[in-house]
Amino acid sequence: MKTAIPSAQGIERKWHLMDAEAAILGRLASKAANILMGKHKPSYTPFIDTGDHVIVVNAAKVKLTGAKEEQKLYRRHSGYPGGLTETKARVVRVTRPARMVEQAIQGMLPKNKLGKQMYRKLQVYAGPKHPHDAQKPTALAV
Numbered sequence: 001m002k003t004a005i006p007s008a009q010g011i012e013r014k015w016h017l018m019d020a021e022a023a024i025l026g027r028l029a030s031k032a033a034n035i036l037m038g039k040h041k042p043s044y045t046p047f048i049d050t051g052d053h054v055i056v057v058n059a060a061k062v063k064l065t066g067a068k069e070e071q072k073l074y075r076r077h078s079g080y081p082g083g084l085t086e087t088k089a090r091v092v093r094v095t096r097p098a099r100m101v102e103q104a105i106q107g108m109l110p111k112n113k114l115g116k117q118m119y120r121k122l123q124v125y126a127g128p129k130h131p132h133d134a135q136k137p138t139a140l141a142v
Contacts, residue, residue: 006043006050013121014052015137017130021058023142024065025104031142032056033108036118049114053121055137056105060097060126064089074103098124 016035020028034040038050064072072089092100101124109115123132 004043005045006048008048011043011048011050015055015132015135016052016140017055017057017137018140018142019058019128020056020101020142021061023062025062025100028056028062028142029101029104029108031140032105032122035140036105036109036121047114049117051118051121053135053137054123055130055132056098056101056122056124057128057130058126059101059124060093062101069093074099097126 018028018032032054035054036051038044038052041050043050069090070088073086074089074092075084075086077084087095089100102122105122105124106115106119109118123130
């Protein structure tokens with residue numbers, strides 16, 4: 001018996017809608033990453049992007065457990081000496097609320113070209129509205 005490997009043309013991509021309101025950040029991110037990778041499909045292949053599109057709304061209302069709101073740090077570096085900038089999760093939630101969810105999901109995807117291709121199928125919005133109604137996304141429980 002031969003193993004069936006899906007071709008790029010034969011992959012059917014669906015759209016899924018996740019509501020981040022009152023959802024825990026890590027649990028939301030792991031579920032979204034699995035859908036982006038395609039691990040929920042029987043045709044999952046590690047070296048082919050078989051995943052679906054994911055829309056996350058209400059990213060500003062995602063929950064952090066424990067004292068992460070004050071202790072969790074988001075770091076970025078400018079590339080220059082001494083260019084490390086650290087920002088607390090509380091500040092990131094106020095300034096760029098979708099960034100918290102995007103970084104959590106991106107950290108759970110593969111760190112290669114395939115992971116970047118999967119990340120492009122993710123859309124995160126801070127509020128409850130999104131412009132993807134034409135794709136008829138199906139709601140997912142977190």
